[in-house]
Amino acid sequence: MVDFSHQPTMKGFFAPTRFEADVYDCEVIGKVPTDMNGAFVRLGGDWLYPPKFSDDAPFSVDGYINMFRFKNGIVDYKGRWVKTPRYKADLAAHKQLFGEYRNPFTDDPSVKGLDRTVQNTTPLAFAGKLFTLKEDSLPYEINCNTLETIGPYNFHGKYKSLTFTAHPKVDPVTGEMICYGYEAAGLETNDVYLYTINKKGEVTREVRFKVPYISMVHDIGLTQKHVIIPVFGFVTSMERLKEGKVHWGWDSTRPSYVGIIPRDGEAKDIRWFKGPERATVHTLNGRTEGDKVILEAPIFDSNPFPFFPSVDGSPWDAQKARAYIRRNTFDLNSKDDGFTEEKLFEMNVSDLGRVDDRYLSLPYRYAFTAYTDRERPFDQWRAGNLQGRVSNCYGRFDLATGKKSSYFVGDTCSLQEVCFVPRKGSSEEGDGYVIGMASNYAEMRSELIIADAQRLEDGDVARVILPFRSTAQVHGRWMDEDQLPFA
Numbered sequence: 001m002v003d004f005s006h007q008p009t010m011k012g013f014f015a016p017t018r019f020e021a022d023v024y025d026c027e028v029i030g031k032v033p034t035d036m037n038g039a040f041v042r043l044g045g046d047w048l049y050p051p052k053f054s055d056d057a058p059f060s061v062d063g064y065i066n067m068f069r070f071k072n073g074i075v076d077y078k079g080r081w082v083k084t085p086r087y088k089a090d091l092a093a094h095k096q097l098f099g100e101y102r103n104p105f106t107d108d109p110s111v112k113g114l115d116r117t118v119q120n121t122t123p124l125a126f127a128g129k130l131f132t133l134k135e136d137s138l139p140y141e142i143n144c145n146t147l148e149t150i151g152p153y154n155f156h157g158k159y160k161s162l163t164f165t166a167h168p169k170v171d172p173v174t175g176e177m178i179c180y181g182y183e184a185a186g187l188e189t190n191d192v193y194l195y196t197i198n199k200k201g202e203v204t205r206e207v208r209f210k211v212p213y214i215s216m217v218h219d220i221g222l223t224q225k226h227v228i229i230p231v232f233g234f235v236t237s238m239e240r241l242k243e244g245k246v247h248w249g250w251d252s253t254r255p256s257y258v259g260i261i262p263r264d265g266e267a268k269d270i271r272w273f274k275g276p277e278r279a280t281v282h283t284l285n286g287r288t289e290g291d292k293v294i295l296e297a298p299i300f301d302s303n304p305f306p307f308f309p310s311v312d313g314s315p316w317d318a319q320k321a322r323a324y325i326r327r328n329t330f331d332l333n334s335k336d337d338g339f340t341e342e343k344l345f346e347m348n349v350s351d352l353g354r355v356d357d358r359y360l361s362l363p364y365r366y367a368f369t370a371y372t373d374r375e376r377p378f379d380q381w382r383a384g385n386l387q388g389r390v391s392n393c394y395g396r397f398d399l400a401t402g403k404k405s406s407y408f409v410g411d412t413c414s415l416q417e418v419c420f421v422p423r424k425g426s427s428e429e430g431d432g433y434v435i436g437m438a439s440n441y442a443e444m445r446s447e448l449i450i451a452d453a454q455r456l457e458d459g460d461v462a463r464v465i466l467p468f469r470s471t472a473q474v475h476g477r478w479m480d481e482d483q484l485p486f487a
């Protein structure tokens, strides 16, 4: 018996869909560019069974991978659950056996010791393989044509961390991947294992170090010379897990730390800089300029997630849960542990931003992300009472001039994370397409938006229409046809 009727947040457009899908030759409004060949792969979640506890985090949702496969202007859609041991155990039991977010003490005794990961965060194409990523476990390998789950992957036994980040960085110059796991030696350990994996998928470096306190190390910055490691606000302990709580609580008294380690350095070479209460969940880009290391990121003043409550019992503050694009500058010659912070744009943005990945770790100019423009129209009569709460624009933020150009999605839609697709054959930064999923509340369906990244004001060049609601994505990636063995 499956009953979602008591889940107040899973209604209307946000109700679980609970089916696997194949749509061939999707309906298109406009014209899909014929120079886009590959796939837009999205990973997010759909609850197979309702959460066991009402205060569980939405990040516990079962992983669901889906892709828009592009071939010469024709687009096919495919969606599959990620078939984790947890999915299989729940399906066999016909109920949710797993408890609070990253807390095995709250699980049904029948699943003790089972890998309890939900693979719901980021899809990755690397060394010719497709993976799903969730920061509490190893990557899961996926068949890129069928989207069926193959299983956990540890890079020929050379990747020793028990966990793998949802935000590995691929150096566009060398093709190598810089990746890591935190709580790497097991639940509630303060170990981070940092790896370099070459483009053939061979581990070439491992560095093990400790964080100042165990926290959510969700994303890092990469430069040509350094790795930048933000640590902030979220705390956890074996005691709180044994009390049956979600893995993270927010501690506003904790300083944020940023670790900087040379890419060819050892654990002793890491330097920890210290700052005020902040949350750098996602980064945009990093670079090293002489003795300075620079990170740009959409940074929150405090806890972005209401479902990871304050440890002191104080209420979640929506005002402080807004991200601004900021620049942090770290002086490697400084004698103290301080760093500078600048706000680059005086407006709130979605923290799920993107740069042209061909410029990752290098000097760059453009950041892309979604935001809410309250001046734009919203059709409440057709799309519901969501005025001011929809991401109705994608912005291209020019860090050189401070100017912004914008794509507006229309008065019944909200945009999910932006993705940048470089134009084939060009290398000019920002030359390509901006793509992303729109939720059309009036039509109760999902639409894939494709716009020219250099002409955002012109609107989309194509919309790929799904005749249903697709699962909400956490992160999506464009995977070019030469990156994976597509049929």
Ligand code: V55
Pocket: 059, 120, 121, 135, 216, 218, 281, 474
């Ligand atoms: C994040 C998302 C997660 C997670 C931890 O956005 C951090 C940050 C979707 O799951 O498990």
Ligand code: FE
Pocket: 121, 166, 167, 218, 282, 475
């Ligand atoms: Fe993320």
